[in-house]
Structures are given as C-alpha cells and as structure tokens.
Amino acid sequence: MTAKTITEKILSEKSGRDVTAGAYVEAIVDSMVTHDVTGPLAIEVFEDVTDEKSELPTADDIVFTLDHHAPADGVEAANNHNILREFAAEYGTHQYEINDGICHQVMIEEGFVEPGQLVIGADSHSTTYGGLGAFGTGVGSTDLGTTFATGELWFRVPETIRFEVQGDLPDGVYAKDLILKFIGDVGFDGATYKTAEYAGSAIRELPIHQRLVLANMAIEMGGKAGIVEPDERVETFLEDQATLDVSVDPDLASDDDATYEATYTYEGSDLAPQVSKPSNPENAVDVDDVVGTGIDQVFVGTCTNGRYEDIRVVADVLAGEQVAPGTRLIVVPASKSVYEKCLETGVLETLVEAGATFQSAGCGACAGYHQGVLGDDDVCLATANRNFPGREGSMDSQVYLGSPATAGATALYGEITDPRDLETTRYGDHVSADVGVVR
Amino acid sequence: MTVDEPGRAWVFGDDIDTDQITPSRFIVLSDPEELAEHAFNDLRPEFSEKVREGEFVVAGENFGGGSSREHAPLSLLGAGVDGVVAQSFARIFFRNAINLGLPLMICPEAHRIEDGDEITMDLDAGAVRNHETGERYDAEPLPEFLQELVDEGGLKPYTKRKLGTAEQS
Numbered sequence: 001m002t003a004k005t006i007t008e009k010i011l012s013e014k015s016g017r018d019v020t021a022g023a024y025v026e027a028i029v030d031s032m033v034t035h036d037v038t039g040p041l042a043i044e045v046f047e048d049v050t051d052e053k054s055e056l057p058t059a060d061d062i063v064f065t066l067d068h069h070a071p072a073d074g075v076e077a078a079n080n081h082n083i084l085r086e087f088a089a090e091y092g093t094h095q096y097e098i099n100d101g102i103c104h105q106v107m108i109e110e111g112f113v114e115p116g117q118l119v120i121g122a123d124s125h126s127t128t129y130g131g132l133g134a135f136g137t138g139v140g141s142t143d144l145g146t147t148f149a150t151g152e153l154w155f156r157v158p159e160t161i162r163f164e165v166q167g168d169l170p171d172g173v174y175a176k177d178l179i180l181k182f183i184g185d186v187g188f189d190g191a192t193y194k195t196a197e198y199a200g201s202a203i204r205e206l207p208i209h210q211r212l213v214l215a216n217m218a219i220e221m222g223g224k225a226g227i228v229e230p231d232e233r234v235e236t237f238l239e240d241q242a243t244l245d246v247s248v249d250p251d252l253a254s255d256d257d258a259t260y261e262a263t264y265t266y267e268g269s270d271l272a273p274q275v276s277k278p279s280n281p282e283n284a285v286d287v288d289d290v291v292g293t294g295i296d297q298v299f300v301g302t303c304t305n306g307r308y309e310d311i312r313v314v315a316d317v318l319a320g321e322q323v324a325p326g327t328r329l330i331v332v333p334a335s336k337s338v339y340e341k342c343l344e345t346g347v348l349e350t351l352v353e354a355g356a357t358f359q360s361a362g363c364g365a366c367a368g369y370h371q372g373v374l375g376d377d378d379v380c381l382a383t384a385n386r387n388f389p390g391r392e393g394s395m396d397s398q399v400y401l402g403s404p405a406t407a408g409a410t411a412l413y414g415e416i417t418d419p420r421d422l423e424t425t426r427y428g429d430h431v432s433a434d435v436g437v438v439r
Numbered sequence: 440m441t442v443d444e445p446g447r448a449w450v451f452g453d454d455i456d457t458d459q460i461t462p463s464r465f466i467v468l469s470d471p472e473e474l475a476e477h478a479f480n481d482l483r484p485e486f487s488e489k490v491r492e493g494e495f496v497v498a499g500e501n502f503g504g505g506s507s508r509e510h511a512p513l514s515l516l517g518a519g520v521d522g523v524v525a526q527s528f529a530r531i532f533f534r535n536a537i538n539l540g541l542p543l544m545i546c547p548e549a550h551r552i553e554d555g556d557e558i559t560m561d562l563d564a565g566a567v568r569n570h571e572t573g574e575r576y577d578a579e580p581l582p583e584f585l586q587e588l589v590d591e592g593g594l595k596p597y598t599k600r601k602l603g604t605a606e607q608s
Binding site for chain 1 (some may be wrong): 504507509529530531534535538539582584585588593594595597598599601602604
C-alpha cells in the first residue's frame with residue numbers, strides 16, 4: 001500500500017478506491033449542511049434534478065440552520081427561513097431554528113461530525129470539521145443540491161501542506177495566533193485546493209475548541225480542507241458535547257512517509273500573539289507592531305472564535321472592569337448551548353456589567369449583514385476570520401483580526417493591546433485549565 | 440468529445456477574476472443569456488455584442504478567481520462560448536464550470552494564441568490547435584470522469600441520468 005496522508009485515507013475509504021493526491025473520485029458524503037443564504041438555491045437545484053416530491057433517503061444526513069440573517073433582518077431573509085422550514089417539514093431534514101447557532105457549531109454540538117467522515121457544507125468555513133479529524137469542505141449550491149439527491153459527490157483528492165508546531169506555546173498565544181501566522185507565511189492563496197494538515201506536539205496538546213479554529217481558517221489560505229489527526233481528546237469531546245460514543249481508529253492518521261507538497265515547521269516558544277491588519281487575513285504581524293491602534297468596536301464571536309472558552313477569556317479579562325469609553329464590545333455566541341453556558345457560569349452577567357452588548361446566537365456582524373455592521377471610518381478588532389474591504393460593513397471601515405484574549409485586552413483599553421501585558425492576576429485567571437490554554 | 444469547428448479566440452490576460460467576467464452589480468440576474476449581455480462588461484465592452492456561438496475564451500494564469508458564485512461560467516455559457524483555454528484556473532471556477540458543463544482545458548502554451556486566431560479544442564487528444572499558425576499546443580485532457588460530466592452538460596443532467604429522472608425525449 002502506498003503511504004498516505006489522512007486526507008488520502010479518508011477519500012479512499014469514502015470512494016471505495018485506493019487513491020492519492022490528484023485523483024478524481026466520487027465519494028459518499030456522511031453529512032451535509034446549508035443555511036439561510038445558500039439553502040434556498042440548493043433546494044432549487046434539488047427540485048430541478050428530482051422528478052417530483054419524493055422520498056429523500058439522505059434526509060437524516062441533511063442539516064439546515066438559520067444563522068446568517070437570524071432573527072430575520074428583512075423580508076427576504078424571513079422568506080428564505082420559511083423556504084428551509086417548509087422543505088424540512090416536508091422531507092424530514094434536520095431543521096435548526098434562529099438562536100440555535102452557526103451551522104458549523106451546530107453540526108459539531110449535535111453530533112453530525114465524526115472523525116474520518118466526509119462532511120460538506122454550502123459554506124466556505126465547512127473546513128471547521130477537520131478539527132475533529134473529519135474531511136470537511138465547502139461546496140456550491142449545485143454540488144449540494146445534487147448531493148441531497150444522490151448522497152455522493154465528485155472530488156479531486158488534494159495535496160497536503162503540513163504545518164508542524166513543536167514544543168510549548170507561550171502564555172497568551174492561542175490557536176488563533178498560530179493560524180494567522182500560518183496564513184501570513186503562505187499567503188491568502190498559498191494552500192489553494194490543498195489540505196492544510198496541522199501537526200506536532202504543540203498541536204496535539206491543543207484542546208478541541210482550539211483545533212477547530214485551525215481547521216476553520218484553512219480556507220483563508222485557499223485550503224480545501226484543514227485537518228488535525230484525531231485522538232482520544234476528540235473521543236472525550238464528542239462524548240461530552242454531543243453524547244457520541246466514538247472510538248478513533250489508530251490508522252486514521254497520516255503515514256510517516258506520506259507525501260507532502262510542503263512542510264512548514266515552527267518552534268512553539270518563538271511565537272507571539274498575532275493580529276492581521278486590514279484588509280486581508282494574510283497581513284499577520286506580531287501584536288507589538290499594532291499595539292496602540294485605536295479601536296471603535298470589538299467583535300467577539302463567529303464560527304472561528306465564538307465558543308464558550310473564547311467568550312470566557314474575554315469575560316475574565318473584563319471581570320469587575322468596564323469596556324473603555326468610546327469603544328463598543330459586541331459579543332455573539334456561536335450557539336444556543338454556548339449562550340446557555342455563558343448564562344450558567346456568570347460569563348454573560350460579567351460581560352453585560354462590563355458594558356458589552358450580548359446578542360443572540362448566530363453569525364452576527366461577521367458577514368456585514370446585521371447586529372453591529374461598521375460605518376465609514378470605523379475601526380474594529382474582531383475574533384472573526386475575514387477582514388476584506390467592506391466585510392463587516394462600510395467599504396471605508398477597517399477590521400483587524402485577533403484572538404479572544406487580544407480582543408478582551410483591546411476592549412479594556414480601547415486600543416489594540418497585547419494580552420501578555422495584562423495584570424498577572426487577571427491573566428492567570430484566564431489561562432486556567434478551565435479555558436484549556438496550553439501553557 | 441472534440442470541439443472541432445474552429446472558432447475565434449477571445450484572449451485575456453492573467454488573474455481575470457469573477458468580477459471581471461461578470462461584474463458583481465449584475466449578479467442579481469440568473470438567466471445565462473441575460474448574464475451574457477454583461478460578460479466582460481468593464482474589461483472588454485464589445486465582447487458581449489460581438490461574441491458568436493462556437494467561439495472560445497483564452498486566458499493566462501488563474502482564470503476565474505474570486506467569488507464562488509456560478510454567474511461567471513453561466514455568463515460564458517449564455518454567450519455561446521464553446522470552451523475556455525487557460526494556463527491555469529482558480530479552483531472554484533474550475534469546479535463550477537465542470538458542474539455547469541462548460542468545457543475547460545489547462546494549456547501552458549495558451550499565451551501563444553493571439554486575439555482573433557481561429558482555434559479548436561481537441562478534448563480527446565488533449566490539444567489546442569491554432570488554425571491561424573498551424574501550431575498544436577499540448578493541453579491537459581480532463582480526467583475521464585470530468586469529461587463525462589461535461590459531455591452530459593454538467594452535474595444536474597448527470598445526476599438526473601443517475602437518478603433516472605432525465606426527460607425521455
């Protein structure tokens with residue numbers, strides 16, 4: 001048997017062929033997701049390729065979420081929500097409601113993703129599932145609508161670029177900082193059509209919520225997928241979060257002599273918190289370079305960094321303090337369950353008392369639709385994944401990307417602040433085991 | 440399949456993104472023929488008026504970067520373009536074009552083709568022929584599976600056949 005990457009193994013398994021990078025396959029898709037923006041088009045395609053109202057054998061593998069414009073911010077959005085609801089009621093697909101959360105977080109929490117699976121979504125951040133050791137990738141509405149009908153889709157088996165981080169990460173450096181660094185190093189198209197595989201001792205030590213960040217932003221370097229080899233941490237996570245009893249196949253890993261297109265290696269202790277300057281995620285710099293930049297709005301949330309642990313970091317920084325005058329802090333939990341955990345643990349209370357605007361679960365202002373879009377000349381620091389011109393509102397606004405710790409520190413001082421400069425005691429709180437930061 | 444009738448080459452440069460193929464102010468349209476009226480609107484305003492059925496688009500590196508929307512390949516199909524030859528394609532354009540049944544060829548020597556040359560795409564042989572100069576340029580043939588998809592007219596007709604819902608006419 002040829003030595004294979006984990007990507008080649010998953011696509012071989014799902015296509016029933018022994019394939020390596022460059023091959024074209026038709027592969028069986030384990031689950032698929034679409035949302036209130038791309039869903040109506042996928043339904044149109046499905047209805048076009050199928051005769052008339054008929055059984056949908058894949059219904060149990062199809063998930064609909066309402067997240068981009070939820071609660072509906074206009075009549076068109078409201079109508080789109082109803083299109084999905086009606087289809088789900090008719091065919092028995094899984095329908096999640098407004099405030100249930102962002103598609104990718106819902107898929108993970110609700111147990112639709114397991115290691116070794118092939119999962120597609122009509123959303124570019126479907127790469128997120130690689131944090132659990134699945135092959136997740138974003139597809140178009142034609143792809144998704146036909147896959148509703150057939151349960152399979154064509155793929156080109158991608159080459160893999162490996163990012164290896166050894167050793168320990170310094171305090172204040174999170175997965176978000178790693179991925180911004182990687183994107184800065186390879187460029188926004190540096191992994192086009194390829195899998196970004198994240199490995200090394202520092203990556204293995206990352207808790208799952210941080211591995212998801214690495215996989216999520218693979219698309220920001222053009223990646224078709226991002227993946228971390230699954231291990232017992234994934235088993236524990238799925239048991240706790242999704243009540244799934246999964247045992248990871250030890251062979252679900254890249255072979256030692258697998259072929260990589262390139263390998264980038266890092267020493268964990270050399271890394272610093274990163275910020276990507278406007279208006280491309282590849283503009284990553286050490287936070288030192290931008291410390292002191294005045295910020296009008298801090299946005300914490302999204303499928304990248306809207307999980308409980310992320311919001312908790314911000315709450316720990318702001319506990320008993322106030323958001324800086326002249327700066328707005330907007331927090332949008334990634335799911336209802338994240339929202340509830342913030343409520344139960346007092347994180348919500350802490351943030352609201354500190355002056356944050358805490359909103360219902362969903363995508364928030366990430367794509368510039370609602371819940372805090374930016375005006376002309378507004379400068380924002382976001383825990384989001386993209387900062388293209390106009391992404392969060394006005395073409396004349398600016399967005400910096402950073403970790404939740406950097407966001408919290410920035411909200412406190414109203415200017416970009418190095419989270420390593422916070423008071424030791426406060427900082428000590430938010431790097432507790434509870435938050436899952438690797439020391 | 441061989442596109443064997445020679446047709447005029449419309450030659451473009453490198454990094455032609457989807458906004459240049461179909462300016463984003465027209466993406467509210469979804470009918471291929473309506474979209475075709477605006478193809479290359481800003482880059483070559485005469486294109487949509489003068490392009491004829493059976494002609495070709497030729498480009499340099501990274502054709503079709505940018506949006507994942509299907510409007511760009513749709514507008515070329517609507518214009519009656521028989522295929523696109525480029526030195527390389529952006530991933531999402533490549534996928535969308537195949538899914539919509541628009542033939543593509545990756546041809547490292549595409550830059551040798553001059554605007555207005557008469558060319559053919561020989562998909563089976565993996566070659567582009569320039570009838571103006573008599574030259575033959577090697578091109579990567581599409582893998583058999585993708586060729587089948589394109590021949591059937593794209594992913595929707597292909598799926599219909601698989602499902603047995605294709606119209607029996």
